[in-house]
Amino acid sequence: MNHWIVAPIVLPAILAPFIIMVLRYHLDLQRIFSVAGVVALLGIALTITAQAAGGDILVYELGDWPAPFGIVLVLDRLSAMMVLLTALLALPIVLYAIASGWDDRGKHFHALFHFQLMGVCGAFLTGDAFNLFVFFEVLLIASYGLMTHGGGSVRLKAGVQYVAYNLLGSTLFLFALGTLYAVTGTLNMADLAVRVAEIPPEDTALLRVGAVLLLLVFCIKAAVLPLHFWLPASYANAPLPVAALFAIMTKVGAYSILRVDTLVFGPDVAVTQGLLGDWLQPAALLTLAVGAIGILGSQHIARMTAFCAIASMGTLLIAISLFTETATTAALYYIFHSTLATALMFLVADLVMERRGGAIAPTAPMAQSGLVSALFFVGAIAMAGMPPLSGFIGKLLVLDAARDAPDANAIWAVILIGSFVTIVGLARAGTLIFWKSHDAQHNPAPEVEDDEEAPALPAPEPNPGLAFTAIFGMVMGLVMLTLFAGPALTYAGKTAEQLFTPENYISAVLGGEE
Amino acid sequence: MEALVASAVGIMTAAGIFLILRRRTFPVILGLSLITYAVNVFLFATGRLALDAPAVLNKYEKVPYTDPLPQALVLTAIVISFGMTAVIVMIALSAYLSSKDDHIDMTAQDSVDGAGEDA
Numbered sequence: 046m047n048h049w050i051v052a053p054i055v056l057p058a059i060l061a062p063f064i065i066m067v068l069r070y071h072l073d074l075q076r077i078f079s080v081a082g083v084v085a086l087l088g089i090a091l092t093i094t095a096q097a098a099g100g101d102i103l104v105y106e107l108g109d110w111p112a113p114f115g116i117v118l119v120l121d122r123l124s125a126m127m128v129l130l131t132a133l134l135a136l137p138i139v140l141y142a143i144a145s146g147w148d149d150r151g152k153h154f155h156a157l158f159h160f161q162l163m164g165v166c167g168a169f170l171t172g173d174a175f176n177l178f179v180f181f182e183v184l185l186i187a188s189y190g191l192m193t194h195g196g197g198s199v200r201l202k203a204g205v206q207y208v209a210y211n212l213l214g215s216t217l218f219l220f221a222l223g224t225l226y227a228v229t230g231t232l233n234m235a236d237l238a239v240r241v242a243e244i245p246p247e248d249t250a251l252l253r254v255g256a257v258l259l260l261l262v263f264c265i266k267a268a269v270l271p272l273h274f275w276l277p278a279s280y281a282n283a284p285l286p287v288a289a290l291f292a293i294m295t296k297v298g299a300y301s302i303l304r305v306d307t308l309v310f311g312p313d314v315a316v317t318q319g320l321l322g323d324w325l326q327p328a329a330l331l332t333l334a335v336g337a338i339g340i341l342g343s344q345h346i347a348r349m350t351a352f353c354a355i356a357s358m359g360t361l362l363i364a365i366s367l368f369t370e371t372a373t374t375a376a377l378y379y380i381f382h383s384t385l386a387t388a389l390m391f392l393v394a395d396l397v398m399e400r401r402g403g404a405i406a407p408t409a410p411m412a413q414s415g416l417v418s419a420l421f422f423v424g425a426i427a428m429a430g431m432p433p434l435s436g437f438i439g440k441l442l443v444l445d446a447a448r449d450a451p452d453a454n455a456i457w458a459v460i461l462i463g464s465f466v467t468i469v470g471l472a473r474a475g476t477l478i479f480w481k482s483h484d485a486q487h488n489p490a491p492e493v494e495d496d497e498e499a500p501a502l503p504a505p506e507p508n509p510g511l512a513f514t515a516i517f518g519m520v521m522g523l524v525m526l527t528l529f530a531g532p533a534l535t536y537a538g539k540t541a542e543q544l545f546t547p548e549n550y551i552s553a554v555l556g557g558e559e
Numbered sequence: 560m561e562a563l564v565a566s567a568v569g570i571m572t573a574a575g576i577f578l579i580l581r582r583r584t585f586p587v588i589l590g591l592s593l594i595t596y597a598v599n600v601f602l603f604a605t606g607r608l609a610l611d612a613p614a615v616l617n618k619y620e621k622v623p624y625t626d627p628l629p630q631a632l633v634l635t636a637i638v639i640s641f642g643m644t645a646v647i648v649m650i651a652l653s654a655y656l657s658s659k660d661d662h663i664d665m666t667a668q669d670s671v672d673g674a675g676e677d678a
Contacts, residue, residue, distance in 0.1 A: 175635075179635065186643065186646065189646055189650065193650055196653070198657040199658075199665070201650060201654035201658075202654045202663075202665055203665065204650045205647065205651045205654050205663060206664075206665070208647040208650055209579070209587055209591060209647060212595075212643050212647060213579065213594070215640070215643070216591075216598045216640075219598045219601075219636055220601060222602075222632075223602045226628070226632070
């Protein structure tokens with residue numbers, strides 16, 4: 046059996062307790078091991094991506110139990126791509142957290158970080174619905190720790206809301222799984238797909254309830270409109286490098302929608318026909334609209350960035366809800382872009398907040414204002430989807446895929462107007478934060494000492510060089526995604542093709558049984 | 560028996576939702592616990608209700624048995640929800656102790672001034 050598949054889960058699962066138990070009092074060693082662990086994870090992710098790129102669907106049977114009875118991990122192009130994205134995202138974030146000293150403001154940052162990576166990678170790799178729930182819980186419980194990292198009464202209050210909301214989401218997930226199990230008698234996703242297709246249409250009331258509950262759970266994770274209320278307060282009050290890592294968590298929701306609705310409730314299944322098109326699509330359009338309005342209306346840079354995350358999820362879910370091969374290709378390209386762009390914006394927001402606080406209003410000039418504003422500019426271009434960065438290509442692909450959809454006019458209008466409002470909102474924030482601060486009348490900020498107003502303001506990070514390197518690394522990721530859009534799209538196209546032929550997945554998992 | 564279990568799940572869920580909609584953390588946490596009890600009973604019932612039946616097959620004679628998988632699922636769910644409840648109690652307690660206020664909602668002041676404020 047190919048043991049590479051389980052490596053992205055086993056590595057953080059061993060490293061995180063090691064960091065807690067052995068390196069508890071040695072922050073420097075924790076940092077070294079943590080970075081080494083993320084680099085190793087990146088290596089593993091590249092290896093499994095190379096293995097999956099050929100188009101084979103590789104199955105790893107945990108404990109060597111055969112598929113419908115034991116839990117399986119499944120590596121296909123989509124899983125490999127998402128694990129690679131996680132590793133690519135984690136490296137700059139862990140470097141930034143070290144450089145900015147965030148990991149020193151509370152205990153166990155690195156251990157929680159690796160537990161989070163374990164949960165995320167596990168959720169991407171598992172082929173069992175209940176195991177997906179377990180990995181959701183692993184990533185959530187680590188995220189509770191990370192979210193309240195550093196403490197502070199407002200952050201803890203936001204943390205209570207976040208935990209309560211997600212606890213409720215987990216309960217809903219269990220209700221959904223219970224319903225599906227009661228109807229089909231299995232929780233293996235490939236087996237579920239077989240059983241769901243066999244159920245006669247007149248007996249599917251309970252199955253439909255289960256499908257809708259499951260979609261609802263993933264929508265909570267993906268922050269789709271009526272269920273997005275947890276996101277702005279949580280992300281804005283979390284430590285911002287952590288919020289940058291959380292950019293992948295909303296994508297776990299999007300991934301799960303994509304996986305379950307192509308595999309189990311596929312396009313040919315009459316039971317759930319129209320679930321995505323009729324229900325998810327309007328919600329996704331509203332999500333984008335609310336995200337864009339939120340960007341325009343925010344008074345705080347962290348909150349604004351949280352709404353950026355919501356808006357990009359809106360665009361992504363529009364592409365997913367179109368539910369064609371072309372649209373899924375666009376969605377896969379956009380998922381890569383929007384994760385990196387959202388994380389970039391959060392890191393830049395952290396630079397700004399460490400220097401001058403987060404209010405979107407003119408204050409005294411900050412240290413390295415030019416460099417930070419340039420990075421904000423790049424992040425805003427990526428986020429709003431303007432040329433020359435990959436956001437433009439992503440949005441273009443989504444628009445192109447929507448051309449033949451029945452609601453093409455509405456989709457085009459919402460995406461284009463939403464992008465415009467996003468540009469205006471980001472331009473407003475950038476102007477107020479970076480330009481107006483240099484106006485003479487705003488300079489006398491009362492709390493700033495005289496000696497700090499000297500031309501060369503000190504950077505607040507213990508290691509500004511590394512912090513900027515980490516952020517530029519993320520910018521490079523976006524540039525590479527733009528330059529190599531051709532190969533990336535070819536891969537995304539093949540992934541979409543694989544997703545829309547679930548028979549291969551099913552026969553790979555269940556062997557010759559069906 | 561089905562009616563009894565079903566109404567128990569329903570009443571616990573309803574009470575849980577009612578409590579979750581309160582404004583202080585204590586009733587909200589109680590509500591979450593009630594809902595997790597409800598989901599545990601529900602999961603248990605997904606393997607069909609059977610009285611006096613073991614969860615293992617008997618290879619010597621044909622006796623009724625009950626589905627063991629939901630029992631395993633429910634065990635996992637109990638452990639996870641118990642752990643999560645402990646976590647939320649700890650976070651709610653430290654939020655209460657640091658702000659002397661156990662309202663679950665954030666005031667406008669909190670979200671304007673305090674967003675991302677450092678400890």
